[in-house]
Amino acid sequence: MSETSPQALPGAAGEGRKAFREGFLTNNPIFAQVLGICSALAVTSKIETSLVMGVGYIFVLALSAWVVSLLRETIPHRIRIIFQVLVVCVFVIVLDQILKAFYWQASRQLGPYVGLIITNTLTLGRTEGFSIRHKPMTALLDGIGNGLGYATVLALLGAIRELLGSGKLFGAVVLPGSVYTPNQLMILAPGAFFALGLLIALLNFVMLKTAKRK
């Protein structure tokens, strides 16, 4: 739960818009906080699964952050972590059931990773690090912002890996074999590490450049 960016620390709390922007961009869960990496590496071999995971994650994080914040003044201090994990569990199980009922194919492809949202460091990082000390609306926006930031990076990573790894996007051939020979490494685990590492470097580089210009 390390926060790499100083402006992410609470204090000037209460502004939902700031919380949203930070979660989405300047303090993005993946490329600034470097949290939630396990699932970001695992489910991004295709853009479709990345998107489903991203949307599901926004749902879980936003609602968990909101509920934790709503009840923040009633929670006994000693059991607050258990409380947060339990709230996250409820939403994850609900999400898993909904996926199985309405998005069967996607649920099959995500395998155990929906359940693993519970142990995603980012989830607890936001509820314990932010929601429990902020008003419900701010916490909700913080959850949506962070979820969206996570989902965007996942989608980007999914697009890069699917395109370079199998020459496809959304399962349709974009780069035929005559033009580009798919590099299978991109679909495999090492490819995920390379792609994510380079993406983090690139995004940080761009962020630094724009920050300097201001």
Next chain:
Amino acid sequence: MKHKNLYTMFYAAILGLVCALIPTAVGTYTRPLREANAKVDEIKNTLRVLGIPFSASTPSKELVTFFQDRVVQQKSGDLTLYYAKPEAGQAADPVAIRFEGRGVWGPIRGYLALGSDMRTIKAITFYYHEETPGLGGEISTAAFMGKFPGKKIVGSDGAPGFHIKRLGASEQNEIDGISGATLTGGKVETILTLLADRIVKENIHVGD
């Protein structure tokens, strides 16, 4: 936030109750849908492995009737054989057998379709697994399942078994595994070898 012990215990109890009720309610509500999805998925995979053409957009109810019309199910011990109703005087070919075994994270279920000799693999499908997406999860891709047709469930010496090699599959009962999925490959190998062993030793075949 200073709270007494009694408050904490009471809070935890209420919380536990509420948090148990919500997933139960959603679970009960979605159960018929989830079970229907699983059933249709199973039917589609059986049809696919038997090579019976069907339209992917067929509504689930019609698909169930279509399946019951076209496919014969025959119990053989605790194994179930599936085959398309053969034309008069012809042997059932291919014959699909449902299998199930332990994968890395959860069960792996699928169908193995054999020729009428009950030794030659016609097709295979893994319709349920919880393997790691992108790694072991690749067992259900066309690329991996496409390596099976033409292979046999016995070695050239006649011994039953099926092997997933890291490199250099050369025998009639060997295929190359998936890079990064050594564990899943081993699990699939065990499942298929156990199944091959039973088919050969128990002489499982269509008819009595």
